[in-house]
Amino acid sequence: MNQMVVAGEKATLQSVPMLDFGREYAEVREEVLAAIEAVCAGQRFILGPEVARFEQAAADACGVAHAVGCASGTDALWLALAALEIGPGHAVVTTPFSFFATVSSILRAGATPLLADIDEATFNLDPAQVKAVSSTRKVTAVMPVHLYGQCADMDALRSLASTTGLRIVEDAAQAFGATWNGVRAGALGDVAAFSFYPTKNLSAYGDAGMTTTADDALAERMTMLRAHGMRKRYFHDEVGWNSRLDTLQAAVLEVKLRRVDAGNARRREIAAKYDDLFRAAGIVGSSTADGIVLPFTDPRAGHVFHQYVIRTPKRDALKDFLTNQKIGSEIYYPLPLHLQESLKSLGYKLGDFPVSEKAANEVLALPIFPELREDEQETVVAAIRRFYR
Structure with missing residues (x-):
């Protein structure tokens, strides 16, 4: 298993897919x-x-x-x-x-x-x-x-x-x-x-x-x-x-x-592992001003982590960096619906939904699927730590 790369170490070029249908x-x-x-x-x-x-x-x-x-x-x-x-x-x-x-x-x-x-x-x-x-x-x-x-x-x-x-x-x-x-x-x-x-x-x-x-x-x-x-x-x-x-x-x-409950349980394990790795890397903040913000799970909710989504005001630069490192990521969603060209007739404008607009500028989904390996998660987190350090 790969060790997490710390600041100053040579970057690994192990690729990590956003999703791999072939493994399932x-x-x-x-x-x-x-x-x-x-x-x-x-x-x-x-x-x-x-x-x-x-x-x-x-x-x-x-x-x-x-x-x-x-x-x-x-x-x-x-x-x-x-x-x-x-x-x-x-x-x-x-x-x-x-x-x-x-x-x-x-x-x-x-x-x-x-x-x-x-x-x-x-x-x-x-x-x-x-x-x-x-x-x-x-x-x-x-x-x-x-x-x-x-x-x-x-x-x-x-x-x-x-x-x-x-x-x-x-x-x-x-x-x-x-x-x-x-x-x-x-x-x-x-x-x-x-x-x-x-x-x-x-x-x-x-x-x-x-x-x-x-x-x-x-x-x-x-x-x-x-x-x-x-x-x-x-x-x-x-x-x-x-x-x-x-x-x-x-x-x-x-x-x-017949496999979806086990897959969802595995997604929760992967999400928890990401949380641990990011905290150990020292780049997590309580707000985006302090570092990346990790996904929040309401205690009343049983989250199935269709996506593992972090927040950062440096989202676009981070995504480009990960792409150059051959690490998958995706933005869900880069433009709120009220600002879509085809929905202008709804009568909304920029500034009407500030929380949604801020999220659209900050969210980044990282690789998560039941077959994702721990060493691949370590590669993702190590790359993000290099970006911030």
């Missing part, structure tokens, strides 16, 4: 290929039995009655909103610090996105800001994003919803297996949306998504909407969408679902 594939190859072969042999390529089996297993894993597979995490968000009959004339409060699909799904449903700033420590929606927005506008729903694998403050958001009648749509795209007070993401709101994009903790070999709910009627409606609005074949009750979960992807997900 080496472990699941035989099971995945057997599952794919079974689909091909059975010739049920659209909504085959593997889809129903995966949906039931995923629902059980999330602690809900229903899971409805669909074509992507983006479609899952739209299905959730459509099932709640949220559309023109409705407003949904969400975060400006997220992937584009969070807001675009609201627009696709025909509703109006209203943005509220985030909590500086967790990067998730600040319930106080949600309350402030809801007090000035008529709002139908709130869409908290469980960013980086940590659930939003669902105690505060559910309390607000109970007093105002807001529906809660969880954007749990990055949070399969995460918990809040022991309750799994996907069971914390009226309905939730997951993504199984290949980089996710539970990932497909292409695009795939899922919604979850405890509500029988919502589940039935989402099942209908994902198949062109059909309850009976060729009879279309509504104008739905073609967003079925591919049977081949369901087969892959069924295999990988």
Whole structure:
């Protein structure tokens, strides 16, 4: 195992990938290929039995009655909103610090996105800001994003919803297996949306998504909407969408679902090791003025570390330095949604959400995946220490 390089020592050029799909594939190859072969042999390529089996297993894993597979995490968000009959004339409060699909799904449903700033420590929606927005506008729903694998403050958001009648749509795209007070993401709101994009903790070999709910009627409606609005074949009750979960992807997900809890536990171990290494390196501060700021985990949350994200005002220079050292890193996300060119019509401007804007200038995700080795973590931390020293 490599020793951590200290100041003055010659830099190691060991490369560290941001993510390595091949390592996981080496472990699941035989099971995945057997599952794919079974689909091909059975010739049920659209909504085959593997889809129903995966949906039931995923629902059980999330602690809900229903899971409805669909074509992507983006479609899952739209299905959730459509099932709640949220559309023109409705407003949904969400975060400006997220992937584009969070807001675009609201627009696709025909509703109006209203943005509220985030909590500086967790990067998730600040319930106080949600309350402030809801007090000035008529709002139908709130869409908290469980960013980086940590659930939003669902105690505060559910309390607000109970007093105002807001529906809660969880954007749990990055949070399969995460918990809040022991309750799994996907069971914390009226309905939730997951993504199984290949980089996710539970990932497909292409695009795939899922919604979850405890509500029988919502589940039935989402099942209908994902198949062109059909309850009976060729009879279309509504104008739905073609967003079925591919049977081949369901087969892959069924295999990988059996490993996701162990993978999440491993991610927590890696995150804890990073914390220890950074503190030992002496470059951690309580604020970005003192050094890098490590990820914060709310004691009520079961973090699954989809990303391990540090903060530093020297983010861009650090990223360039790591790239030159052949170490992967990524920025999630460099431009808040309210400043995106395509969302100018929302009417927001620079300075409207200062916490989100500051985060967008400071966050940097470091390599984290279950197969990441300890010597690779040491290489990452040693490189960052050289940058600061």
